[in-house]
Amino acid sequence: MADLLASIGGGFVLIGVALSVLGAFGILKFPDVYTRIHAASITDTAGASLVLLGLCLIAGISLVTLKLVFIWMFVMLTTPVAANALANAAFGSGHKPRIGAFHIMRSDERRQTPRGTDAP
Amino acid sequence: MNFLATHFNYIVVVILLMAGLFLVFSSGNLIKRMIGLAMFQTSAGLFYISLGKVSGGTAAIAVERGSAEAQALAAQVDPAYAAQRGFEGVIYSNPLPHALILTAIVVGVATLAVGLAIAVRIREAFGSVETSDIEVLSRVEATQPGPQA
Amino acid sequence: MLLLAGTAGLLVAMAMMIARAVMGPTHYDRILAVNSFGTKTVLLLAVIGFMFGRPAFLDIAIVYALINFTATIALMKFFRYRALGQPLGAPPGEEGGNG
Amino acid sequence: MITLPASINASLMLDIVLLVMLLVVAGAIVRTRSLLAAIILFSIYSLISAVWLVVMDAPDVAFTEAVVGAGISTIVLLGAILLTRGETEKPDWRKLIAPALICASVGGLLIYAAMGLPELGDPASPANAHVGRAYLQRTASDIGVPNMVTAVLASYRGLDTLGETAVIFAAGIGVALMLGFGPRSSLAPPPAQLGDHHVTLRVAAKMLIPLIALFALYVQFHGDLGAGGGFQAGVIMSVAIILHALVFGLRETMAAIPPRVARSIASLGVLIYAGVGIVCMINGGAFLDYDYLFPPEIEAQIPGWILGDDAHAPHWGQHAGILGIEIGVLLTVTATMVTVFYGFAGRTVDDARREARR
Numbered sequence: 001m002a003d004l005l006a007s008i009g010g011g012f013v014l015i016g017v018a019l020s021v022l023g024a025f026g027i028l029k030f031p032d033v034y035t036r037i038h039a040a041s042i043t044d045t046a047g048a049s050l051v052l053l054g055l056c057l058i059a060g061i062s063l064v065t066l067k068l069v070f071i072w073m074f075v076m077l078t079t080p081v082a083a084n085a086l087a088n089a090a091f092g093s094g095h096k097p098r099i100g101a102f103h104i105m106r107s108d109e110r111r112q113t114p115r116g117t118d119a120p
Numbered sequence: 121m122n123f124l125a126t127h128f129n130y131i132v133v134v135i136l137l138m139a140g141l142f143l144v145f146s147s148g149n150l151i152k153r154m155i156g157l158a159m160f161q162t163s164a165g166l167f168y169i170s171l172g173k174v175s176g177g178t179a180a181i182a183v184e185r186g187s188a189e190a191q192a193l194a195a196q197v198d199p200a201y202a203a204q205r206g207f208e209g210v211i212y213s214n215p216l217p218h219a220l221i222l223t224a225i226v227v228g229v230a231t232l233a234v235g236l237a238i239a240v241r242i243r244e245a246f247g248s249v250e251t252s253d254i255e256v257l258s259r260v261e262a263t264q265p266g267p268q269a
Numbered sequence: 270m271l272l273l274a275g276t277a278g279l280l281v282a283m284a285m286m287i288a289r290a291v292m293g294p295t296h297y298d299r300i301l302a303v304n305s306f307g308t309k310t311v312l313l314l315a316v317i318g319f320m321f322g323r324p325a326f327l328d329i330a331i332v333y334a335l336i337n338f339t340a341t342i343a344l345m346k347f348f349r350y351r352a353l354g355q356p357l358g359a360p361p362g363e364e365g366g367n368g
Numbered sequence: 369m370i371t372l373p374a375s376i377n378a379s380l381m382l383d384i385v386l387l388v389m390l391l392v393v394a395g396a397i398v399r400t401r402s403l404l405a406a407i408i409l410f411s412i413y414s415l416i417s418a419v420w421l422v423v424m425d426a427p428d429v430a431f432t433e434a435v436v437g438a439g440i441s442t443i444v445l446l447g448a449i450l451l452t453r454g455e456t457e458k459p460d461w462r463k464l465i466a467p468a469l470i471c472a473s474v475g476g477l478l479i480y481a482a483m484g485l486p487e488l489g490d491p492a493s494p495a496n497a498h499v500g501r502a503y504l505q506r507t508a509s510d511i512g513v514p515n516m517v518t519a520v521l522a523s524y525r526g527l528d529t530l531g532e533t534a535v536i537f538a539a540g541i542g543v544a545l546m547l548g549f550g551p552r553s554s555l556a557p558p559p560a561q562l563g564d565h566h567v568t569l570r571v572a573a574k575m576l577i578p579l580i581a582l583f584a585l586y587v588q589f590h591g592d593l594g595a596g597g598g599f600q601a602g603v604i605m606s607v608a609i610i611l612h613a614l615v616f617g618l619r620e621t622m623a624a625i626p627p628r629v630a631r632s633i634a635s636l637g638v639l640i641y642a643g644v645g646i647v648c649m650i651n652g653g654a655f656l657d658y659d660y661l662f663p664p665e666i667e668a669q670i671p672g673w674i675l676g677d678d679a680h681a682p683h684w685g686q687h688a689g690i691l692g693i694e695i696g697v698l699l700t701v702t703a704t705m706v707t708v709f710y711g712f713a714g715r716t717v718d719d720a721r722r723e724a725r726r
Contacts, residue, residue: 010271017278020309027305033297036289040301051275051312055319058272067327068315074334074579075311075350076332081572082304082338087357089345090297090567122589126487131479132387138475141392145467151448155406158441159394162417162433166390169424174496175489178323179425180516181594182508192322202718212516213425214500215507219521223532225432226701229441230539233708236448237546240715243452273378280385285417287389290412291396298497299408303415309414314422318601320378325594328587329418333434336607340442342409342569342614347404347446353713356448356617357566 003056012054019047032098033090041083048075129170136163150239150249154232161228165221172214176201180215271352272320300344307337379423386420407445411437411640428517429593432603439607440705444613447712456711512683513592513690521597522690525700526656530641533700537638540704544631547711566615580608588698592687598694602701609702610709627710630703637700644692648685658689667678 023043030036052072056065124131140163143156182249183190189241202208243249246257283306290302311330318326346353393413397406414437421430486493503520511519523531584604591597613621643655655662662670667684 007271008324010275013275014271014278015281016312017275019286020282020312020346021278024305024309027289027302028285033295033301036301040305046303048308048312052315055315058271058319059324064324064327067324071311071315071327071330071334074331074576077572077575078334078338079304079308082341083570084568085338085341085345085566086297086300086304089300089348090295093298093348095295107346123483126484127382127485129387129488130482130485132391134410134478134482136394137478138471139398141474142467142471143398145470146464148463149403151403151445151452152406153466154448155397155410155445156401158410159397159413162414165429165433166417166420169421169426169429170488171485171493171495172426172500173424173489174491177425177489177491178321179326179427179595180504181323181325181427181516182516185457189322193662196322207491211491212504214496215503215516215520216500217495218426218429218517219525219529220516220600221426222429222432222521222597223529225429226603227532227535227539229436229603230536230704230708232441233444233712234539235544236444236541237543240451240712241546242666243679249452276382278377280382284385285391287392287412290409291392293405295406296402296404299405303408303412306412306415310419314420317378317422318381318421323427326422328590328595329422329427329431329434332431332436332583332587332604333418335576336435336439336581336604336611339439339607339611339614342573342611343443343446344408346614347450351450352376352716353443353614353709354618354716355449356620357569357615 002060005060009054009057012057013051014054016050016052016054019043019050023047029084032096034097035099037083037087041080044079045076048072048079103105130167131207133163133167133170136166139163148251150242150251151236154235154239155157157235158228158232168217168221172217174211174213176207177211177213180212181217182212183210185209272316275316276313276320278317279309279316283309283313296344296348300341304337304341307333372393382423383420386416386423389416390420402447407442407449410445411442414438414441428515428597428600431595431600435603435607438707439610440603443610444708444712447709451712451715453604501674502557511686511690513686515592515594517595518592518597518690518694519679521657523686526645526658526689526693529654529697530638530645533641534638536704537634537700540634540707541631543708543711544627547715568611569615573611577608577612580611581605584608584698588694589691591694592690597703598697601694602698603705605698605702606705606709609706613709613713621629622710622714625706627707627714630706630710633699634703634707635700637696637698637703639696640699641693641696644689644696647677648689656689656693658685659683661685661692662688 020043023039026039026043030039048070052075053066056068059065059068082119135162140156140158140160143159144153147153147156178193183193197207197211202211224234239249242254246254248254248257286302286306286309289308290299293299293302311334313325314330314333318324318330338340346355346357378648389540393409393416397409397413400409414433418430418434418437421427421433486495490496503516503524507513507516507519514521570646584601587596587604588598588601591601609621609625612624626633644658644661648660649655651660651663662685670684673704
């Protein structure tokens with residue numbers, strides 16, 4: 001029984017890792033920051049959930065499971081917030097996306113010089 | 121080839137040390153130099169930790185003798201290797217370098233902050249953190265007495 | 270064995286993140302790469318804790334999951350406000366919107 | 369026995385892959401001309417080394433490296449380039465020849481010297497055979513603490529750690545003296561712009577800051593049982609405070625922890641540490657010899673059930689002494705890092721100009 005659970009858990013870990021690799025591939029291939037953030041945040045949360053679920057199955061019920069649940073909670077809390085902050089920083093300092101319209105917010109038209117380009 | 125396998129860590133650490141040293145020597149920018157110094161420091165820590173590793177060992181946090189975890193850990197060690205080296209039960213890595221480097225990292229970030237604070241004050245006094253500009257400016261100041269002097 | 274494969278996969282993903290961080294045309298790409306690298310590090314720490322039979326190492330994964338985004342917020346303030354000490358505004362009328 | 373080769377090879381594989389990653393990132397740091405890119409890459413660098421430290425059986429060090437690299441050093445460097453306006457250097461390849469030659473020759477010599485080192489993981493190497501082995505064998509009977517790193521750090525080499533704590537304190541005071549003691553100019557909220565709300569961040573920070581502080585306390589008091597201790601807890605706690613300052617503003621944080629209080633706490637930590645040593649001296653032992661922390665008549669009063677099992681030798685003095693000095697370390701490290709952050713975040717370029725005009 002424990003062996004079966006461990007194998008299923010290992011399978012979950014592998015699926016989660018595969019998702020992470022796919023997300024990393026997306027970060028490499030997508031054209032601009034905003035699409036890359038999209039690729040990263042979705043696969044990171046989903047991949048992390050699957051990996052941690054798999055490890056929970058391997059660990060069985062113990063203090064370790066509780067720690068894994070904590071890690072899951074914190075990852076789910078911080079990763080989207082960090083993605084939000086990053087998108088906010090990029091958009092707020094006038095970084096233009098390759099795809100789609102930028103001038104959704106009028107207040108940003110005032111800014112003449114885009115900040116945060118490669119030469120500070 | 122065998123040497124490369126057994127001493128790989130040391131070679132990499134030396135290259136990292138030299139990368140940090142190169143930044144310190146070559147860069148004219150004081151902040152970049154501090155980054156190089158921090159890299160140098162981290163790499164020196166890596167060297168110490170490499171020295172303290174014991175093959176087949178685990179972290180130097182004792183697990184209770186005879187507990188399930190201790191048995192699982194002891195089962196990971198090759199019995200022939202343990203017998204040859206005179207180990208019994210769980211093998212631990214050397215805790216001494218860990219204790220040294222643990223404190224060194226925190227001291228390192230504190231001294232990094234001191235260095236950066238000096239760089240900030242230099243920027244405020246000379247208007248630049250490039251060593252070439254600072255040298256020129258300080259030579260000018262040395263030859264001409266300032267207005268308040 | 271499955272965990273070993275998982276570790277290898279995570280290392281591949283981390284290597285890709287390093288490639289993005291090194292190439293990254295803009296700084297935002299680099300920050301994104303650091304962030305994603307951090308999440309993968311949390312997972313890697315958890316997996317190798319199990320692989321080496323010391324799940325006690327999970328504490329490091331927890332602390333990293335907790336503070337992963339502190340540097341991201343600092344970088345966001347760097348880009349938007351060019352200062353670290355200013356408060357981040359809340360919309361007027363919100364609770365705590367004085368800042 | 370499938371587990372043996374798998375685990376050893378896995379550790380070696382991870383070791384090599386992570387070191388190659390470190391090399392790549394170090395090369396990128398050397399190559400890049402942008403300071404900001406160097407800082408971001410440096411945070412990846414310390415993250416990789418944190419994972420590598422876990423692989424090398426040093427979770428305590430990995431703890432510190434992860435927190436310092438992810439939080440404090442990045443933020444301090446950012447504060448510094450904000451105050452120096454992030455100038456980039458103008459590289460001149462002729463000036464690179466001499467440093468490159470020096471580094472290549474020194475590196476060659478060091479690699480040549482490294483050939484004489486014992487191979488990686490050799491248990492009979494001088495570093496591992498004598499004093500390291502002795503610590504491993506005697507910690508259980510001398511100190512009675514499972515985490516041998518804490519035992520070495522806090523008890524066997526307690527004087528050394530006192531010195532390190534004093535250095536951290538001195539560095540904090542140095543930064544405070546150079547960069548000022550608090551906010552100089554009005555740190556007014558940024559002018560409101562459309563879409564310039566950070567509700568998500570504020571809510572997430574409100575949820576996370578207490579959790580981080582709580583986790584720091586867990587790491588502090590769990591330090592003699594598992595990975596952790598005063599240094600790690602101190603940096604985690606200071607990250608919690610710095611996060612508060614980043615999200616809610618330096619003013620709010622300084623209202624809660626005024627700079628003067630932070631500096632007093634930093635010195636209080638060193639005092640507690642040294643005070644524990646002096647109490648040991650008063651009771652007839654050497655400086656920081658915790659076995660003499662309690663006089664025997666008090667030690668006899670302590671009921672045995674506090675630690676949960678009577679099998680071990682009690683070592684009350686050692687437990688209490690380690691706890692006491694770790695609290696001192698926690699206070700000093702936290703307060704120093706907060707002071708450093710106050711120094712960098714509280715200063716603005718305008719202040720410097722005003723000061724120069726005066």
